[in-house]
Amino acid sequence: MTKRIRLKDVAERAGVAVNTASTILNRRPNSWASKETEARVFQAAKELGYRPSKTARALRSGRYHTIGLLIQDLTNPFFSTLADELEAAVEERGYNLLVENCRSSLVREKQLFADLGDLEVDGSVLWLSDNEVFRPELAEMAQANHPLVALGNGIPEKQLPVDAVLSDFTQGLAEAVDALCGLGHKRFAFLSALAEGQADGSRPRLFQEMLAARGIAAANIDILRTGHTVESACETFAGFLRKRPDKRPTALLAMNDLAAIGAMRAAIEAGMQIPADLSVVGVDDVPLCSYLPVTLTSIRQRYKAITRTAADLLISRIESAGEIAPRQEVFATVYTPRQSTGPAKVAAP
Amino acid sequence: MTKRIRLKDVAERAGVAVNTASTILNRRPNSWASKETEARVFQAAKELGYRPSKTARALRSGRYHTIGLLIQDLTNPFFSTLADELEAAVEERGYNLLVENCRSSLVREKQLFADLGDLEVDGSVLWLSDNEVFRPELAEMAQANHPLVALGNGIPEKQLPVDAVLSDFTQGLAEAVDALCGLGHKRFAFLSALAEGQADGSRPRLFQEMLAARGIAAANIDILRTGHTVESACETFAGFLRKRPDKRPTALLAMNDLAAIGAMRAAIEAGMQIPADLSVVGVDDVPLCSYLPVTLTSIRQRYKAITRTAADLLISRIESAGEIAPRQEVFATVYTPRQSTGPAKVAAP
DNA sequence: CTGTTAGCGCGTTCAT
DNA sequence: ATGAACGCGCTAACAG
Numbered sequence: 001m002t003k004r005i006r007l008k009d010v011a012e013r014a015g016v017a018v019n020t021a022s023t024i025l026n027r028r029p030n031s032w033a034s035k036e037t038e039a040r041v042f043q044a045a046k047e048l049g050y051r052p053s054k055t056a057r058a059l060r061s062g063r064y065h066t067i068g069l070l071i072q073d074l075t076n077p078f079f080s081t082l083a084d085e086l087e088a089a090v091e092e093r094g095y096n097l098l099v100e101n102c103r104s105s106l107v108r109e110k111q112l113f114a115d116l117g118d119l120e121v122d123g124s125v126l127w128l129s130d131n132e133v134f135r136p137e138l139a140e141m142a143q144a145n146h147p148l149v150a151l152g153n154g155i156p157e158k159q160l161p162v163d164a165v166l167s168d169f170t171q172g173l174a175e176a177v178d179a180l181c182g183l184g185h186k187r188f189a190f191l192s193a194l195a196e197g198q199a200d201g202s203r204p205r206l207f208q209e210m211l212a213a214r215g216i217a218a219a220n221i222d223i224l225r226t227g228h229t230v231e232s233a234c235e236t237f238a239g240f241l242r243k244r245p246d247k248r249p250t251a252l253l254a255m256n257d258l259a260a261i262g263a264m265r266a267a268i269e270a271g272m273q274i275p276a277d278l279s280v281v282g283v284d285d286v287p288l289c290s291y292l293p294v295t296l297t298s299i300r301q302r303y304k305a306i307t308r309t310a311a312d313l314l315i316s317r318i319e320s321a322g323e324i325a326p327r328q329e330v331f332a333t334v335y336t337p338r339q340s341t342g343p344a345k346v347a348a349p
Numbered sequence: 350m351t352k353r354i355r356l357k358d359v360a361e362r363a364g365v366a367v368n369t370a371s372t373i374l375n376r377r378p379n380s381w382a383s384k385e386t387e388a389r390v391f392q393a394a395k396e397l398g399y400r401p402s403k404t405a406r407a408l409r410s411g412r413y414h415t416i417g418l419l420i421q422d423l424t425n426p427f428f429s430t431l432a433d434e435l436e437a438a439v440e441e442r443g444y445n446l447l448v449e450n451c452r453s454s455l456v457r458e459k460q461l462f463a464d465l466g467d468l469e470v471d472g473s474v475l476w477l478s479d480n481e482v483f484r485p486e487l488a489e490m491a492q493a494n495h496p497l498v499a500l501g502n503g504i505p506e507k508q509l510p511v512d513a514v515l516s517d518f519t520q521g522l523a524e525a526v527d528a529l530c531g532l533g534h535k536r537f538a539f540l541s542a543l544a545e546g547q548a549d550g551s552r553p554r555l556f557q558e559m560l561a562a563r564g565i566a567a568a569n570i571d572i573l574r575t576g577h578t579v580e581s582a583c584e585t586f587a588g589f590l591r592k593r594p595d596k597r598p599t600a601l602l603a604m605n606d607l608a609a610i611g612a613m614r615a616a617i618e619a620g621m622q623i624p625a626d627l628s629v630v631g632v633d634d635v636p637l638c639s640y641l642p643v644t645l646t647s648i649r650q651r652y653k654a655i656t657r658t659a660a661d662l663l664i665s666r667i668e669s670a671g672e673i674a675p676r677q678e679v680f681a682t683v684y685t686p687r688q689s690t691g692p693a694k695v696a697a698p
Numbered sequence: 699c700t701g702t703t704a705g706c707g708c709g710t711t712c713a714t
Numbered sequence: 715a716t717g718a719a720c721g722c723g724c725t726a727a728c729a730g
Contacts, residue, residue, distance in 0.1 A: 006707060017717045022709060034715080051467040056707035059404045059722050074436075075636070080429040087423075087450060099448050101436060118400040230640045265640045274642065287424070291579045291614045293623065294642040355723060366701045371725060383699075405723035408706050 005048045014044035021045075025052075058120060066096045067314060068124035070112055072195065073228060074101040076258055077286040078301075079127070082151075085303050086125060089311035095122070102129075104195040104228045113137060116146070122318045123147030125310050129198045131160060138162045142326070147317040149310045153301075154202045155330060163313045164328045165306050169203060169283075172299035172333030176281050177210045179337060180251045184344035185279065189222045189240070189249035193233055193259035200225075203283075207253060222247055226259065233262030241270045250278060250344045257282035257289055257298055264294065264340065275342030285336055295338035302331045354397045363393040370394075374401075407469060415445040416663060417473035419461055421544065422577060423450040425607055426635040427650075428476070431500075434652050435474060438660035444471070451478075453544040453577045462486060465495070471667045472496030474659050478547045480509060487511045491675070496666040498659045502650075503551045504679060512662045513677045514655050518552060518632070521648035521682030525630050526559045528686060529600045533693035534628065538571045538589070538598035542582055542608035549574075552632075556602060571596060575608065582611030590619045599627060599693045606631035606638055606647055613643065613689065624691030634685055644687035651680045 011021040016037060024041045044050075058064050067090050071079040087097040098121055102109040109129060116124055123146065128134050131152045139161040141148050148162040153169055180188070188211060190204050204223050211221055222244075226236035233254070241248060252267075254260035260282030267278045274280060274294050282289065285300035309329050317324055360370040365386060373390045393399075407413050416439050420428040436446040447470055451458040458478060465473055472495065477483050480501050488510040490497050497511040502518055529537070539556050541549055553572050560570055571593075575585035582603065590597060601616075603609035609631030616627045623629060623643050631638065634649035658678050666673055 004707090007709095008707080018707095019709075019711095019718090020716060023716095026709085037715090053408075053707050054467065055404055055408045055469055056722090057709080059402075059408050059706090059724090060708050060710090062722080074429050074433045075426070077424070077426060077429075080423050080426075084423045084450065084452065088452070101433065103433065103437070118403065120404055230637065234640060261637070261640050264642055265644075268642060288579065288610070288637075291583060291610050292642055293613055293617060295614075353723090356725095357723080367723095368702085368725075368727095369700060372700095375725085386699085402723050405706090406725080408708095408722090409724045409726090411706080 004053070005050050007050070007052065010041065010045045010048055010050045013048060014041045016041060064120045064122050065094060066098050066121045067311075067318075068098045068100055068116065068119055068121040070100040070102065070109070070116070070124060070126045070128070072102050072109070072127060072129060073104045074099065076228075076256070077288060078256060078258075078284040081286060081303060082127070082307060085307040086311060089307045090315070093311065093315050095315065100124075106195055106197045116141070117144070123149075123314045125149045125151060125314060127151040129195060130201065131156065131164070133199070135160065147314055149314045151306065151310060159326060159328055162326050163317065164326070165310045165313065166328065166330050167301045167306065167333050168330050169206065169299065169333050172283075172335050173203070173206055174210055175335030176253065176297075176299055177207070177214060179335060179341065180279060180281070181211075181214045181216070183251075183279065183342065184346075185251040186216065186344065187220045187247070187249045187251070188216065189224055189237075189252045191233060191237060191252060191254040191259050191263055192223060192225045193228055193255040194225065195228050203255060222249065226262075228258075230258050230262040230265075233259040234266045235262075236266075237263040238266035238269065241266060241272075248278075251281070251341075252278060253281045253283075255283060257284045257286045257296060260296055260298070260340075261292070264296070274340055277345055279341040279344070281341060283333075289336075290338065294340055297338045297341040298336050300334045300336050302333070305331050353402070354399050356399070356401065359390065359394045359397055359399045362397060363389045365390060374399075413469045413471050414443060415447050415470045416667075417447045417449055417465065417468055417470040419449040419451065419458070419465070419473060419475045419477070421451050421458070421476060421478060422453045423448065425577075425605070426637060427605060427607075427633040430635060430652060431476070431656060434656040435660060438656045439664070442660065442664050444664065449473075455544055455546045465490070466493070472498075472663045474498045474500060474663060476500040478544060479550065480505065480513070482548070484509065496663055498663045500655065500659060508675060508677055511675050512666065513675070514659045514662065515677065515679050516650045516655065516682050517679050518555065518648065518682050521632075521684050522552070522555055523559055524684030525602065525646075525648055526556070526563060528684060528690065529628060529630070530560075530563045530565070532600075532628065532691065533695075534600040535565065535693065536569045536596075536598045536600070537565065538573055538586075538601045540582060540586060540601060540603040540608050540612055541572060541574045542577055542604040543574065544577050552604060571598065575611075577607075579607050579611040579614075582608040583615045584611075585615075586612040587615035587618065590615060590621075597627075600630070600690075601627060602630045602632075604632060606633045606635045606645060609645055609647070609689075610641070613645070623689055626694055628690040628693070630690060632682075638685075639687065643689055646687045646690040647685050649683045649685050651682070654680050 011018045021041050024038050100112045131150050142161045150164045153167040190207050226232045264280050272278050282296050282298040285298040289296040289298050360367045370390050373387050449461045480499050491510045499513045502516040539553050575581045613629050621627050631645050631647040634647040638645040638647050
């Protein structure tokens with residue numbers, strides 16, 4: 001175990017005091033050290049392979065150059081893509097990303113959220129299971145001056161107490177509903193994929209309202225609830241198809257792409273053709289959608305815009321010590337039709 | 350900004366000295382403090398909401414209770430699943446996971462590897478682009494007593510200088526080749542998906558050898574090289590199908606599932622049916638394989654065994670200060686047939 | 699059983 | 715222009 005090289009070692013080798021070395025290496029402006037001394041210090045640091053201890057620096061300065069990202073499920077391509085993009089975005093600004101993965105457990109989410117305060121980060125980006133549920137805790141964090149950006153898709157009635165970057169599904173959903181109705185669909189299902197204990201959110205209701213506005217009675221819409229995995233989506237929809245052949249929809253909207261993929265699989269195993277017998281629409285538009293054997297129609301979230309904006313808001317807040325009122329940015333979603341949607345099958349005579 | 354609560358505050362409130370509080374809260378054995386005092390300290394800590402500073406603790410103790418995981422591409426479900434599993438495994442043992450994502454860039458990989466030394470972790474698990482290439486650096490880390498576990502799939506001729514948990518593809522590959530030959534396939538392609546600058550590894554060669562052993566001439570095997578994304582796999586294979594219709598394979602083995610999915614897409618867009626016109630086999634067996642509209646035959650890596658073993662090896666090494674010779678664990682891969690493979694089409698008369 | 703003291707490595711006053 | 719000294723929060727010696 002080779003000894004760690006400390007600042008002191010560098011200073012000694014360069015024949016200066018520790019603080020001098022510190023000042024020079026950190027390129028502080030008030031150093032009027034001679035060019036020659038500077039060179040000696042840099043030289044010594046390089047020769048010794050000096051790596052400043054982040055821990056000591058953090059302890060001293062209270063800054064970590066790291067931001068946290070809380071997500072629901074790393075195995076969901078939506079979230080791993082999000083993490084990937086956000087990492088790239090914050091890295092450009094000199095920050096590292098620390099991923100906090102809830103693994104679709106609400107209790108773990110509570111836990112991770114509570115630990116957020118003493119995490120070694122300068123701020124955090126959160127994709128919570130439900131922003132409203134966490135409103136009080138978010139307010140607390142805001143008051144404690146812990147920089148936070150909430151991500152998500154419902155636009156709250158009342159603005160959140162922290163910065164927020166949100167996807168607005170009304171537009172994408174409206175486009176989807178228009179498209180499906182235009183294709184002659186009359187019987188729908190919505191597949192609500194949730195972690196255990198998670199509330200439905202606004203999407204199913206929004207879906208029903210939009211269909212109602214286009215003359216589709218609630219009786220012709222089934223809301224199915226399933227877990228967060230592909231497996232459970234597949235099983236749930238398979239069970240529905242088996243038990244209620246009378247209520248088979250001709251169009252299905254899933255809460256996310258993973259659920260859509262599971263449902264597609266269930267339909268195929270039940271002998272249905274896609275899109276001939278069933279049109280399927282997902283949400284998120286994960287990169288894989290366009291490469292599936294049957295490409296998946298989806299409602300796209302603007303990953304890049306979301307992550308870049310989140311990084312901007314968060315870092316600006318971190319670096320501008322002053323108080324800033326909570327800000328909110330909203331990005332529209334866009335309906336992206338592919339092979340999995342088509343004309344409704346005309347009922348057998 | 351509410352002040353941070355320090356150990357000192359807890360001690361004061363409980364009317365004891367700092368170190369007493371420390372000893373009690375850390376449940377050290379040599380504390381003969383009265384039950385009553387202990388209770389007071391715990392009480393005080395709870396009332397104040399005391400959270401020990403990990404940074405200070407780390408600086409003092411040199412232990413971080415964190416392990417690093419270096420992976421090639423977080424957006425690849427294989428790696429995100431791996432990260433998810435490993436996180437679960439190390440968490441059981443009281444460790445956090447810090448994900449270092451190379452984003453399929455070899456220069457970034459070099460960079461991250463170099464930074465590994467002063468990362469605030471107690472040890473790291475690495476899925477490198479090529480263990481052989483990093484052999485010298487691995488040896489260095491081992492000598493510096495930095496606990497490391499290398500993951501990967503080639504079994505090296507000479508054991509690596511660090512702990513290693515490896516997938517052996519010979520078995521799974523042999524099963525795949527047997528199956529494909531049994532189905533009457535005579536013309537093959539191998540899709541080698543690599544980051545820019547990455548070497549081929551042993552799989553293409555292994556594939557050729559195994560086919561040769563079953564009487565397939567090298568002339569009937571095409572090795573295609575493509576990038577690490579689905580897109581590039583799709584484009585590459587599409588280009589091949591377009592330019593060389595004379596050389597169309599009836600069976601394709603891809604280096605990983607993502608590439609297999611891209612290739613499947615290309616085939617479908619070229620008007621081919623799967624598996625009627627083309628059998629496709631992936632590698633990794635990511636969870637999605639069994640849920641694709643055409644389920645994907647794949648050669649499974651034993652995620653769970655790999656991650657658990659890696660966690661065991663790494664943590665045992667971390668916690669047993671002593672010198673331990675490098676260990677190596679190997680897990681077989683298993684061929685998992687699904688819809689994407691079927692009998693070879695008999696040549697048109 | 700408890701308190702005093704001394705660092706971990708670094709950054710930042712204060713004096714020179 | 716540079717060095718000595720202090721403290722971030724915590725743990726681990728050593729005395730009391």
